[in-house]
Amino acid sequence: MLILTCPCCGVAADETELAPGGEAHLKRFGPGSSEDAFEGYLFLRQNPRGVHFERWRHAYGCGKWFHAARSTTTMEVFGTYSAQVTEPPPEITAKIAAAGKPTA
Amino acid sequence: MKRYSAFAIAREALRNHTGWDRAWASPEPKKRYDVIIVGAGGHGLATAYYLGKNFGITNVAVLEKGWLGGGNTGRNTTIIRSNYLQDPSAAIYEKSRSLYETLSQDLNYNIMFSPRGVIMLAQTEHEVRGYKRTAHANALQGVKTEYITPKRVKELVPIIALDGPRYPVLGGLWQARGGTARHDAVAWGYARACSAMGMDIIQRCEVTGVTRDGGKVTGVTTTRGDIGCDKLGIVVAGHSGHLADMAGFRLPIESVALQALVSEPIKPCMDVVVMANTVHGYMSQSDKGEMVIGGGADGYNNYTQRGSFHHIEETVRALIETFPMISRLKMLRQWGGIVDMTGDRSPILSKTPVDGVFINCGWGTGGFKAIPGSGWAMAELMAKGTSPLADAFSLGRFREGRFIDESVAAGVAH
Numbered sequence: 030m031l032i033l034t035c036p037c038c039g040v041a042a043d044e045t046e047l048a049p050g051g052e053a054h055l056k057r058f059g060p061g062s063s064e065d066a067f068e069g070y071l072f073l074r075q076n077p078r079g080v081h082f083e084r085w086r087h088a089y090g091c092g093k094w095f096h097a098a099r100s101t102t103t104m105e106v107f108g109t110y111s112a113q114v115t116e117p118p119p120e121i122t123a124k125i126a127a128a129g130k131p132t133a
Numbered sequence: 134m135k136r137y138s139a140f141a142i143a144r145e146a147l148r149n150h151t152g153w154d155r156a157w158a159s160p161e162p163k164k165r166y167d168v169i170i171v172g173a174g175g176h177g178l179a180t181a182y183y184l185g186k187n188f189g190i191t192n193v194a195v196l197e198k199g200w201l202g203g204g205n206t207g208r209n210t211t212i213i214r215s216n217y218l219q220d221p222s223a224a225i226y227e228k229s230r231s232l233y234e235t236l237s238q239d240l241n242y243n244i245m246f247s248p249r250g251v252i253m254l255a256q257t258e259h260e261v262r263g264y265k266r267t268a269h270a271n272a273l274q275g276v277k278t279e280y281i282t283p284k285r286v287k288e289l290v291p292i293i294a295l296d297g298p299r300y301p302v303l304g305g306l307w308q309a310r311g312g313t314a315r316h317d318a319v320a321w322g323y324a325r326a327c328s329a330m331g332m333d334i335i336q337r338c339e340v341t342g343v344t345r346d347g348g349k350v351t352g353v354t355t356t357r358g359d360i361g362c363d364k365l366g367i368v369v370a371g372h373s374g375h376l377a378d379m380a381g382f383r384l385p386i387e388s389v390a391l392q393a394l395v396s397e398p399i400k401p402c403m404d405v406v407v408m409a410n411t412v413h414g415y416m417s418q419s420d421k422g423e424m425v426i427g428g429g430a431d432g433y434n435n436y437t438q439r440g441s442f443h444h445i446e447e448t449v450r451a452l453i454e455t456f457p458m459i460s461r462l463k464m465l466r467q468w469g470g471i472v473d474m475t476g477d478r479s480p481i482l483s484k485t486p487v488d489g490v491f492i493n494c495g496w497g498t499g500g501f502k503a504i505p506g507s508g509w510a511m512a513e514l515m516a517k518g519t520s521p522l523a524d525a526f527s528l529g530r531f532r533e534g535r536f537i538d539e540s541v542a543a544g545v546a547h
Binding site for chain 2: 030031044045048049051052064068069071072073074075076077078081083101102103104
């Protein structure tokens with residue numbers, strides 16, 4: 030079972046406690062943006078075969094949103110971090126680089 | 134290709150079965166083909182087959198990184214139905230279902246199509262209204278379905294518990310000509326027919342790149358060398374995003390794991406397919422007697438072909454309420470496949486931003502039923518550039534807001 034440590038309350042939560050929230054760090058585009066940008070934001074996804082940055086909510090715990098970096102091919106978790114950032118923090122990217130995984 | 138027939142069996146019985154040919158050839162890849170299809174699953178092979186049969190295009194290679202039919206074609210629960218709400222869906226799924234009716238004869242390969250009937254249970258007031266609406270829509274679309282009462286459900290499925298503690302059965306959407314088929318045989322039958330037309334099916338050949346010249350495709354690089362082509366069809370289900378990335382465009386698709394399981398074989402007890410979508414479980418009995426069980430997909434991206442254990446628990450828990458007699462069944466095996474989910478839960482059959490590259494993906498949790506229709510439409514799209522069955526499913530529909538929204542209407546456990 031997938032276990033993620035919630036960075037908000039510190040609980041190592043089982044998958045059944047968590048609600049997945051899809052790809053993280055989407056750049057939002059609204060009225061006035063180009064059609065390409067708006068389509069990209071609304072529909073197109075990286076869907077990587079490798080490290081995926083994603084949103085989770087500790088639904089049956091503290092209820093807070095957070096981010097996780099997880100490999101979609103090995104299920105390895107490279108860490109969880111605050112939802113209040115727009116890109117993965119350096120310690121997470123360093124860990125991924127140390128494991129020799131591309132982050133694209 | 135030697136035809137399979139009762140006479141052939143008798144002939145071979147008399148000579149110790151020494152005269153059977155291999156069902157399909159395993160040639161080395163040529164330098165160039167008119168059309169390359171990536172993915173030798175049901176959809177890819179059906180596309181190749183109808184390219185040859187309907188349009189006479191036989192200089193075709195079907196490339197497969199693993200083994201033929203080893204992806205979702207060999208991992209699904211083999212349900213065939215066409216009781217969709219939206220017109221474009223009903224058109225392509227009904228085309229597919231009608232092709233299944235005669236596919237064994239068409240391919241000269243027994244795919245064991247069994248139109249035993251499919252019931253989708255209505256277990257909430259919302260589902261009752263939804264399925265009545267679908268039945269009316271199907272009547273207008275020419276798809277034969279009917280809304281049936283709990284009494285009729287019980288007649289069709291004697292082992293069902295109508296008064297389940299949580300979700301009593303309030304009715305059902307019944308498609309008498311829905312059913313199941315032998316999933317491997319569908320892939321094998323198409324492969325044999327493609328091979329007989331002179332097409333090359335190349336297994337253990339992974340595509341590693343798509344070569345382009347000025348926005349037009351020129352070929353692919355593979356683990357077995359470079360192969361040129363005029364047209365490229367990407368038909369790789371869960372790995373569509375990966376292939377699209379090689380070709381230089383993005384897709385509105387996320388890949389997630391979907392699981393199924395089968396029980397030990399038991400005596401015949403249920404001769405229809407039952408889908409219980411409120412509680413996320415569906416079940417049928419295979420010809421071997423195993424209860425074939427499917428459930429909901431995981432909620433997060435995954436390429437590992439294994440899913441979350443708690444989803445199996447949820448599915449089985451729900452089905453035990455609906456079918457109390459299965460509570461003591463031992464489960465024999467469980468497996469997962471990677472399904473490609475679009476936002477509106479409808480597939481994508483489309484040209485792409487790269488000239489000459491076509492994509493067929495996004496069938497999500499319900500691709501098996503669509504194999505013949507999908508191949509038919511994709512072949513037409515690749516040969517003529519347009520297809521009445523496929524056009525509504527273009528990539529542009531997301532941008533233009535023309536969703537074919539089956540996410541609530543299909544009533545499938547997503």
